Amino acid sequence: MKRIMLTVAYDGTSYCGWQVQRNGNTIEGELNRVLSELLGEDIRVTGGSRTDSGVHALGNVAVFDTEAKMPAEKFSYALNQRLPEDIRIQESRQVPPDFHPRRCFSKKTYEYRIYNAEFPMPVKRLYAYFTYVPLDERRMREAAAFLIGEHDFKSFCSAGTAAESTVRTIYDLQVCREGEEIVIRVTGNGFLYNMVRIIAGTLIEAGRGNLEPAEVKTILEKKDRACAGPTAPANGLTLCQYQIL
Amino acid sequence: MKRIMLTVAYDGTSYCGWQVQRNGNTIEGELNRVLSELLGEDIRVTGGSRTDSGVHALGNVAVFDTEAKMPAEKFSYALNQRLPEDIRIQESRQVPPDFHPRRCFSKKTYEYRIYNAEFPMPVKRLYAYFTYVPLDERRMREAAAFLIGEHDFKSFCSAGTAAESTVRTIYDLQVCREGEEIVIRVTGNGFLYNMVRIIAGTLIEAGRGNLEPAEVKTILEKKDRACAGPTAPANGLTLCQYQIL
Numbered sequence: 001m002k003r004i005m006l007t008v009a010y011d012g013t014s015y016c017g018w019q020v021q022r023n024g025n026t027i028e029g030e031l032n033r034v035l036s037e038l039l040g041e042d043i044r045v046t047g048g049s050r051t052d053s054g055v056h057a058l059g060n061v062a063v064f065d066t067e068a069k070m071p072a073e074k075f076s077y078a079l080n081q082r083l084p085e086d087i088r089i090q091e092s093r094q095v096p097p098d099f100h101p102r103r104c105f106s107k108k109t110y111e112y113r114i115y116n117a118e119f120p121m122p123v124k125r126l127y128a129y130f131t132y133v134p135l136d137e138r139r140m141r142e143a144a145a146f147l148i149g150e151h152d153f154k155s156f157c158s159a160g161t162a163a164e165s166t167v168r169t170i171y172d173l174q175v176c177r178e179g180e181e182i183v184i185r186v187t188g189n190g191f192l193y194n195m196v197r198i199i200a201g202t203l204i205e206a207g208r209g210n211l212e213p214a215e216v217k218t219i220l221e222k223k224d225r226a227c228a229g230p231t232a233p234a235n236g237l238t239l240c241q242y243q244i245l
Numbered sequence: 246m247k248r249i250m251l252t253v254a255y256d257g258t259s260y261c262g263w264q265v266q267r268n269g270n271t272i273e274g275e276l277n278r279v280l281s282e283l284l285g286e287d288i289r290v291t292g293g294s295r296t297d298s299g300v301h302a303l304g305n306v307a308v309f310d311t312e313a314k315m316p317a318e319k320f321s322y323a324l325n326q327r328l329p330e331d332i333r334i335q336e337s338r339q340v341p342p343d344f345h346p347r348r349c350f351s352k353k354t355y356e357y358r359i360y361n362a363e364f365p366m367p368v369k370r371l372y373a374y375f376t377y378v379p380l381d382e383r384r385m386r387e388a389a390a391f392l393i394g395e396h397d398f399k400s401f402c403s404a405g406t407a408a409e410s411t412v413r414t415i416y417d418l419q420v421c422r423e424g425e426e427i428v429i430r431v432t433g434n435g436f437l438y439n440m441v442r443i444i445a446g447t448l449i450e451a452g453r454g455n456l457e458p459a460e461v462k463t464i465l466e467k468k469d470r471a472c473a474g475p476t477a478p479a480n481g482l483t484l485c486q487y488q489i490l
Binding site (some may be wrong): 007011056058075080085086087088089090104118119120121122123125126127238 | 256
């Protein structure tokens with residue numbers, strides 16, 4: 001018996017998110033199906049980030065146990081031959097038998113992209129949220145600064161979370177303009193349910209002038225979801241890196 | 246009667262190219278359909294670049310004549326409400342009644358993207374050609390330099406072209422690496438049938454070491470399509486700009 005960790009990239013457009021559910025295809029479901037077929041065992045992977053419907057990933061993680069003799073590094077090749085083209089394993093390697101991706105220290109980096117121009121750009125539509133309302137990225141950057149560090153992010157968490165504590169640490173949160181796109185890049189030790197999308201929605205409110213950047217401090221203190229901005233749409237969000245420390 | 250010019254952006258993934266054909270949807274066909282519905286006239290647009298199936302555009306151009314009283318600038322809004330989400334008008338304006346997009350001086354800029362890594366990246370798959378064979382972008386840049394300027398590009402043109410002359414001028418041709426991607430960016434006064442894709446295919450051959458960069462000079466002189474590299478796949482190609490001078 002050995003435990004294998006996969007680094008998994010996917011285009012989330014056609015999936016109902018990571019987690020297996022009764023109706024609709026999921027990333028976890030595709031991995032379970034293809035691994036079980038390949039190995040002739042009943043495989044159930046354990047995921048790192050359980051991303052929502054429509055969210056993309058360059059490097060989410062999944063672990064599973066197998067009796068197979070295949071060298072750990074070969075799983076990526078074998079799986080990529082069988083997976084649909086919108087899911088691709090970037091790396092496979094053996095990890096200790098007690099390793100669990102959500103019960104270890106890790107750093108996750110997410111990007112939220114906004115295409116901010118008069119009209120939508122078709123080639124960007126699946127990977128960036130479009131708004132024609134002009135956004136001032138300096139105001140967004142000012143607002144973002146209040147979120148860096150260890151805070152109780154209860155105001156930035158959708159109802160229905162199973163998390164025991166809503167305290168998380170954001171190591172870095174940058175807002176950059178790349179041509180017509182504004183990119184919010186955030187790294188933290190963990191993110192609550194919808195946290196990155198609520199951060200993006202709140203920074204967008206600051207960018208369009210509906211919110212003073214300094215109000216973000218008050219929103220944190222209120223510990224009330226209703227005080228923060230709306231949950232920004234899923235298509236703008238990409239999990240870029242899930243780094244095991 | 247007035248003549249309107251549209252700047253048209255599209256994701257070419259689901260289309261059989263620009264030009265109307267009997268089987269399958271085309272960009273030109275969608276524009277004709279939506280314009281005719283909107284205006285109650287039988288509209289047939291004239292396109293700038295007749296891009297192939299799977300090729301994308303940030304700014305192709307199309308012109309048409311209409312009796313409509315709608316101000317030229319309003320067409321972009323009215324059309325975008327009716328077009329499928331993978332086609333979006335970026336600008337509409339009135340042009341002189343004798344203006345023809347292919348019979349005027351113009352500069353076109355194309356980008357060819359290559360995703361060069363061990364495994365494909367799902368979110369890049371529709372907009373970049375994937376190859377795991379390592380490419381040396383310095384060799385590609387060296388090869389590219391021989392193509393800049395006025396040349397007879399007969400070796401870089403697929404059979405069946407209707408062009409009277411195969412002489413074209415390339416103003417600029419750059420090869421840059423952006424992370425795992427190699428971007429070929431070329432600007433010229435016009436491009437022959439499949440010319441950018443054959444240039445990309447030839448530079449890829451130089452990048453993988455199958456061709457010496459200096460051989461590109463000989464390939465030009467031979468004026469024989471068989472001497473150049475293969476036609477690189479359509480998905481990597483995007484028409485970035487069609488500038489009327």
